[in-house]
Amino acid sequence: MGHYAAVWDHTAATEVTKDWNGIEQVVLRNPQGASAQVSLQGGQVTSWRNERGEELLFNSSKSIFKSPKATRGGISACFPQYGNGGSLEQLGFARNRIWIIEDDPPSLFTYDPQGKSFIDLLLKPSEDDLRFWPHGFEFRLRVTLASDGSLSLISRIRNINGKQFSFSFAYHTYFSVSDISEIRIEGLETLDYLDNLCQKDRFTEQGDAITFESEVC
Numbered sequence: 001m002g003h004y005a006a007v008w009d010h011t012a013a014t015e016v017t018k019d020w021n022g023i024e025q026v027v028l029r030n031p032q033g034a035s036a037q038v039s040l041q042g043g044q045v046t047s048w049r050n051e052r053g054e055e056l057l058f059n060s061s062k063s064i065f066k067s068p069k070a071t072r073g074g075i076s077a078c079f080p081q082y083g084n085g086g087s088l089e090q091l092g093f094a095r096n097r098i099w100i101i102e103d104d105p106p107s108l109f110t111y112d113p114q115g116k117s118f119i120d121l122l123l124k125p126s127e128d129d130l131r132f133w134p135h136g137f138e139f140r141l142r143v144t145l146a147s148d149g150s151l152s153l154i155s156r157i158r159n160i161n162g163k164q165f166s167f168s169f170a171y172h173t174y175f176s177v178s179d180i181s182e183i184r185i186e187g188l189e190t191l192d193y194l195d196n197l198c199q200k201d202r203f204t205e206q207g208d209a210i211t212f213e214s215e216v217c
C-alpha cells in the first residue's frame, strides 16, 4: 500500500562493497530507488542517483584513481585547509586519507527519521599527519540519503586535546549539468569572497545569481 515507514530498516538499506582497488564503498538506498555511494577513500561521495537512476554528480572520465589522491568528481570534504592559503596540500589532507565506518557515533539529531539511510564515517590523524599538522582532532562525517532522495552531509570536527587550532573547510562538489547556460547559483548576494583570480582580493558579491556562459576553471 506504499506505507514503508513502519518496516523501513536503514541498516538494511546500507550495503558495503569493495571497488577494484579493494577500497570499501558504502551504498545507501531509499525506498523509492534513489541511491548514493560513499568511498572510504576520502569519505568522498562518488555517486548520487535519483529514483529514475539518473546520476546527479559529475565524475571526470579523465580522472585516474591514484591512491591516496581523491578523484576529480563527486563531493569531497576539504579539511583542514581549503585552497592554497596555508602550508598543507591544496585542498587539505582529509580527502586523501582512508576513513573508517563508525558504528556508534556521538548522537546527532536529524529530521526525517523514516525512510532514510545514512552512514557515519570517522577520520583521525595518523602519526604522519600530526607531524606536519600537529592538532589532535576527530572528523565525523554523516552522509544521509533521505526518503525524498535529497542528500545531506553533516561534518563535525572535534578538538580532542583542548589546544586551540584554526582550520578551513569546504565541500568540493561537482554537479553533473546538461546545459551550463541554464545554471544559476543563488544565495551569495552580499557575501564577501576572496577572488583567486585577483590575488585573493576581497570583494562583496553584488548579483542575486551567478550564471555561466561557458566552462570555467
Ligand SMILES: O=P(O)(O)OC[C@H]1O[C@@H](O)[C@H](O)[C@@H](O)[C@@H]1O
Binding pocket: 070, 071, 072, 073, 091, 172, 217
Ligand atoms: O582535486 P580536484 O577535484 O581535481 O580539484 C582541483 C581544483 O579545485 C578547485 O577548488 C580549485 O579552484 C582549482 O584550481 C583546482 O584545480
